[in-house]
Amino acid sequence: MPMGCAPMGYVLWNEYMNHNPKNPTWFDRDRFVLSAGHGSMLQYALMHLSGYGLSLDDCKQFRQWGSLTPGHPENFITKGIEVTTGPLGQGFCNAVGLALAEAHLAARFNKPDVKPIVDHYTYCIMGDGCNMEGVSNEAASLAGHLGLGKLIVFYDDNKISIDGHTDLSFTENVAARYEALGWHVQKVPEGNTDIDGLRKSIEEAKKVSDKPSFIQVSTLIGYGSPNKANTHGVHGAPLGGDETAATRDELKWEYGEFEIPDSVYKLFGDTQKQGEAKEKEWDQNLAEYTKKYPKEGEDFKQLISGKLPSGWADVLPTFTPEDKGLATRLHSQTMLNALETSLPGFFGGSADLAPSNMTLLKAYGDMAKGQMGEKNIRFGVREFSMAAICNGIALHSSGLIPYCATFFIFTDYARSAIRMAALSHAGVLFVTTHDSIGLGEDGPTHQPIEQLASFRAMPNILMLRPGDGNETAGAYKIAVLNARGAGPSGKVRPSVMAFSRQGMPNLPGSSIDAVAKGGYTVQDSEGKPDAILLATGSELSLAVEAADELNKSGTKTRVVSMPSWELFDEQDQSYQDSVLPPDVIARVSVEAGSTFGWSKYVGQKGKSIGIDSFGASAPAPTLYKEFGITKEAVVSAVKSLV
């Protein structure tokens, strides 16, 4: 792939991309995404030549422990890599997200009478595999709908995948599909040699400002290798010594291994100079902008600094038991609309469930072609690409904090992208509602069971399930802090928040700050507890009711709220022991989901009340009763232990 795509890589990086290798984080750089991430060496080579500080020695350490050149491009390892790619189709979606971020900021900040301060292209190289993945079709459909004119995608059409020739499974008319999706489509039939054709295609693509551009470039995989080009033998394995020698002969390349002629470095040296000049020019533009529009200029600088404005969390409301008990999805709506006022980078949307997820920002309209400055993104029924697009938005590194929403169950559609958020430090807020059998009549296809456990097991992500208004506010506070790496751990990580369809009371013992500890005593017994109830979300008030009854009947019972296991596990041992005293072994957890994992807290002698089968279609109160998630069951479980 690096051999087949070398010409487009060269033309892009050396002739068309505005970037400053000396400052890979320059805000207005053109973004580049290698969606076919297995071709990472193409990008490493280009970065080495362009002067990104990646040495030849780094390149020699390809795919080795601790190197800057891992098997796939990883933004958290190598400066200048925008996003982490490899899982096919998703890099393309990230590119859509980057282009969307640019269009959004351009619409919000650029002014007709000064030079634009937000004005860059997003380039992407995708392969056959990316185009077979459904997630890329979703994102392409949305990009076409929004008319993201500054997104330019090269399709490396080499007709080879791991199985062999794409005729085995992929015979659709890809170009016609992109046309149907509303893209500007071009073809470059001789992608290995027709450098001018590549140049022309980029220029044509730039002329079309109301459609994203798809350039189908026919290439030979392993171009130059006389015996292995155009075979899947070059897909996942090196050429080997003999074939490498034969390839050098074929390409008339007279230099040794890792030997790069000065002429090449010189060629790329100009890129560096141009990049520095471009950034300087932009600095001047921004200065002029700020002079003419001081307020907007300062807002813009604050935004792209990536720092949270001081006092941003003060807008989060608190609740007392006198406040009406609501579904946490309604509290979530309150928090979203509050945070939008204090966080200029905060925006997002839902995968066609806005009226159910309660995610609309009331002060704004819908993002659409010609109104890209609006803040409600209508993702359509496209959960997977929604998440991957948000990863791109978050990694635009412009201070944007995207949220995206669906039913909790449909995180299963988006799971790989949510994992990529966790892996690549994309500070996205995954807002999910209808978080248990509490959703009722839609039945088991729509009722999450194992999803809480499955995210708790995922590295570098927070699974938050708040139990009332204060905890919802606390969850958002934690999620935003972690999205920006501003929490106590310093980690940049996304959060999955699970909200209920059904209402629940506001508890006297809950607070915003308590959520930050992950687990805390929300209601204590008088004196040392005989038993501890652990609960989350909609089962928290049920635990409190059970504890009230137990306390009345003489069993001193503490209720521990556990909105985030990850945060609780990060507290020091003495805090953990103060919440869960090791000598109180009568412990019962209650959560309307899989009991998987709870043994960690309740111990082998404790009990877990939950659901380890699929749900069913019926009204929520019936389901709670039939599945045994009741006050009576909790009381009885505690009594069996003390």
Place this chain on the structure above:
Amino acid sequence: MPMGCAPMGYVLWNEYMNHNPKNPTWFDRDRFVLSAGHGSMLQYALMHLSGYGLSLDDCKQFRQWGSLTPGHPENFITKGIEVTTGPLGQGFCNAVGLALAEAHLAARFNKPDVKPIVDHYTYCIMGDGCNMEGVSNEAASLAGHLGLGKLIVFYDDNKISIDGHTDLSFTENVAARYEALGWHVQKVPEGNTDIDGLRKSIEEAKKVSDKPSFIQVSTLIGYGSPNKANTHGVHGAPLGGDETAATRDELKWEYGEFEIPDSVYKLFGDTQKQGEAKEKEWDQNLAEYTKKYPKEGEDFKQLISGKLPSGWADVLPTFTPEDKGLATRLHSQTMLNALETSLPGFFGGSADLAPSNMTLLKAYGDMAKGQMGEKNIRFGVREFSMAAICNGIALHSSGLIPYCATFFIFTDYARSAIRMAALSHAGVLFVTTHDSIGLGEDGPTHQPIEQLASFRAMPNILMLRPGDGNETAGAYKIAVLNARGAGPSGKVRPSVMAFSRQGMPNLPGSSIDAVAKGGYTVQDSEGKPDAILLATGSELSLAVEAADELNKSGTKTRVVSMPSWELFDEQDQSYQDSVLPPDVIARVSVEAGSTFGWSKYVGQKGKSIGIDSFGASAPAPTLYKEFGITKEAVVSAVKSLV
């Protein structure tokens, strides 16, 4: 949706579909899939009218506990429902699977000189949501590639989704996209009234035998409702009393609630008679076929009986320590090729990773247009639809046992479909390889961490991770038994099997039968153990090595292999206690994945060696060392406990 789609439902069910409501499991029935599963009442109404034994009382119990009419169609609840739908896009993929199963069996069994014994259509109704989901594009691309001519899909183009008008997010040219995917495309612009147009479209579709058919039917959602039709107000909520009355007026429908005129029942009564006649005719065809082709006829009957042929598992080989240690993905290849010889319904493929997953059936070629009888399905890079298509194949209820393969990490792409397999009792074998950091250089985007835990938490599915050749054979035996509901539990459930890239030795204590117990003592200490090591897969031999060292140094250590937690938990308590004696509390688990959940077996005082962060790009041995999954770490953990 039931109102907007009533005409197409009526035409299909009453005029075109060959089905025998008195025997919903008649093999050669036309299959029907309501991919827009939220419109379930359309199907319930049609089933009631057609005489499927669904009473008016059943319809009145819509979405109530224990009813036959849950919120979404569920094949395991309601006789006559083929597959479970609701999660959008997947029903369409199931339909592709059903059509693929038909085409495969037709190619294998039909003979030119007798009437066909496999000859039915698959009909599907899909909505806007289904078409926005990327998974449907994947399956449509494959269906077009394979030329599934007997698949006929109605697209209920009502332009309304939950968010509102599809103009908000979905403005692509859907018909042109399907044309690009190789489908035969028609439009019926007046789908609410043009019954003849619907009839004609079906007849035209049947004439095209080398392409699947896509019929875009423009409808009004809530057709007939004077004030709510064509709004998202009718999408997820009932009309209400007043509007229902207004709708009756508008449609000139003079009958009461749940009152159906006899004329309607009479009309559908003919369907029943025709259905019975059709089945009888097929019985005769099969009899004639069997007369002329006795061997094939018996094979066919055996296959569609769904029963496993006697002695089928005898083909599974066993291994001794003298046999060369191999990667379990290579053992898996052996099992797949062995089972193909004894199970006539066994076939499948990989999502473009056949040479890595080692899943090719060597005796067969690739399934393709014109060679649908072959047994290697080339799914392309389409994990999600691959899984959903296999669900359709399994639920064709013709004795087919499909397997499908990808890297373990990319089960994240397919997760919702794998869950649907578990929920809907689709006996699919999910074959996954490269099951840990042991895959090495591809790095963290490709290295599973939390996937084992995430499937262990999922209901009604077996997560199997075998540790050598015998355990691989045992895993396949269990997986096939469960796919057919022939295991001790009687449950029909799919399995996810995780195989290694790297080699491991064959252990003396492993066996096929032991795997059936989920966990067992693979190597015991002399006398009562001081400590127990628990391990799975590639870490099993590492645990054995550590135990050898511990036993030598005086710490009596037992090694327990845990290839399936689910099966172990299903054993009686005395067996469980015999493997994990409650008084042996020095327990250490070792598994190259998340430690999440292991506390259940090692207890709060035990230790778990695993990886709770993401992996890295480096050679596998380096990764094991750097992440501390070593014999030394295991020995040291045990010593700290005893």
